Amino acid sequence: MLNMLSALIGLVTLILMIPAVFPLLGALNWLLVPMALLGAFVGMFSARNGGRNFCLIVAGFGALRLFLGGGIL
Incomplete structure (x- = not known):
């Protein structure tokens, strides 16, 4: 059950990251990377x-986007 919840959190985060790929919306990743890490934390307690x-x-994709944009863009 926790694995499915973790995957759902990851999917929602991935969908919300789509607009963050565009220029000047990359700062949205500052909220989405911790959200993905929360999903990974929930997934730690699952057997799978x-x-x-x-x-x-x-989370790695969002962090890469932050790195490439200088943390803001």
Whole structure:
């Protein structure tokens, strides 16, 4: 159950990251990366690790976007 919740948090975060790819909306990732890490934290308590890994990939994508945009763009 926690694996599905973690995957759902990751999916919602990934969908919300789509507008954050556009210029001047990248600061939205400051809210979405911790949200994905929260999903990974929830996934830690599951017997399976698919949702946790998905959330970590989503968080990594958001962190990469923040790095490329200088933390703001």
